[in-house]
Amino acid sequence: MARKEKKTGLPTNWLILIGVVCLFLAAAPCGYVWNKKQIHDLGVQIRTYETQLEDAKLKRQAMDRIWAGMLSHAYLEDQVKRLHLEIGPPQLDQIIRLPEMPATPTPQDEKRYAHHAASGEEGRD
Numbered sequence: 001m002a003r004k005e006k007k008t009g010l011p012t013n014w015l016i017l018i019g020v021v022c023l024f025l026a027a028a029p030c031g032y033v034w035n036k037k038q039i040h041d042l043g044v045q046i047r048t049y050e051t052q053l054e055d056a057k058l059k060r061q062a063m064d065r066i067w068a069g070m071l072s073h074a075y076l077e078d079q080v081k082r083l084h085l086e087i088g089p090p091q092l093d094q095i096i097r098l099p100e101m102p103a104t105p106t107p108q109d110e111k112r113y114a115h116h117a118a119s120g121e122e123g124r125d
Contacts (some may be wrong), residue, residue: 069075
């Protein structure tokens, strides 16, 4: 009996392997391009945030200068005059001076402070 010879072709496993390799070779450049686009987008976003930060710093400096100007005595006096407020600096008898307590008070200091608190005198020496 004569034997029939089978055609020898590529096995199915080899076809699947070749398909997977071709798929990887086609997908790798797409991933590379996608990563490059993401890096570019993040760079643009960082530059945008850096410019916003610089703008905020400049605004903060301008506001600090305005605030410092508003705290000046000349500006405050002009505002008092403009608003017709009848206020001025305190009189000497309206100023209360509080003595500084040393780090470790002596018994004499404690008696003096207790005497001031009991007599109702607030720091008047």
